Amino acid sequence: MSNHFFIQTLGCAKNTADSDGIGAVLERAGFQGVETPEDADVMIVNTCGFLQASREESLEAMRALGQIKQPDQLLIAAGCLISRYGENVKRQVPKVDGVIDAGKWIAMPRFIRYLREHGNHDGNWLDEAFLGLPREQLHARSVIEHFPRHAHGPSAFLKIADGCDRPCTFCIIPAIKGTHRSKPMEDVIAEARELVAQGVQEIVLVAQDTTAYGWDWNQRDVLATLMERLCSEVEGLRWLRLMYAYPGHVTPRLIETMARYPQIVHYLDIPLQHADAQVLQRMKRPNLVTTRRMLEDLRAAMLDLALRTTFIVGFPGETEDEFDALLEFIEEQEFDRVGVFEYSREEGTPAATMQPQVSRQVRARRRHEAMVLQQKISLNKNRALVGRTLDVLVEGVGELAPNAQHTRNARRDPELECGNCVSIGRSYRDAPEVDGVVIVQNELPVGKFARVKIAQASEYDLLGEPL
């Protein structure tokens, strides 16, 4: 019986980090990763269960693998969708042999052996004896356990904690992931060293709430200490990026640390969710006064700070006036990057029972209005960078389609002379997978930094020449 595995990851950066963990525990157990499902003996879908749209995407991914599945292959569903719906998922996708929830992936090798010996099963109800650890310890270990990480390019997500203690009324994550648990600092630093030793230039810190790092140890400001230690103890680390900060937890010490260390990029992802006082109250989110002061302090400490945030439109009871207050705030604050999501009614959350629920049409119209407003702001901000020189982390090369204004997916035709070759990279203002890119003339070494003079700008991307 050969042991080749293939992992398809859906959802957020934290799931990407979990998939790396699943890969690591399987390799440690003698399995080998493969790039395509056809070559695998075990196909694993690491699902997302956060919103309706992401659940449908996860089910679609499982169905697609189910269609190509051969009799000697196993199809396993893991992740947040399983934490929420367990074996019900198998009723929707009968080709799935086994399901195991987000907090138990550490037992994946045992689970595969079990499925091979006993046929399809629901890992969720496997007893502690089988799992070899009490359930809560298992969950904790999936966070704190240290695995040798493999780099998959010049940038890597590093999950520093899991779970969340916040009371946001629209969010199902605490019910899926449990309470906040931080990864021991020595393990985070060891993992960062391993990744940088393999050529990783950028470490992106992720968690549900990165700014609560160490709170479960009854300590405060531990995130600042962690970031200082990563900068001073991980040789060769060029960029350290912080995502998923919680507005009420950004402290003066953290801001001072971000401003002091050159490795820490002047970028912060901080979901705010709304900007109307009443809506924030119904969401149980930090109030606007706290948020405004924090944004002022951040911008005063880092003049070139790039801010990313996300907003939810169509939250139950959201009136036109409350929505207008959000638009005014977006216009006033001029964030660099904004994601706008339609409210998704999530069973089991307090907001799901709030009235009135806003209609799908109104939610869609409001999302469109907010995105159109932000596109203008983003274009102006990008245009202000024309003529500036930025460090760009090159992540790929390709060819610009003829007369393309700009294209993300530059193709590479090996036959073609490098007439129209471009490189695709990111500046400090761009987080992986969610923000824009910088398209640079010519083919540059992948995985390295290049000095780039910005020549053109679009709503989300920049075009430049290497210096």
Ligand code: SF4
């Ligand atoms: S802080 Fe984020 S993950 Fe935690 S409950 Fe709120 S929205 Fe959910």
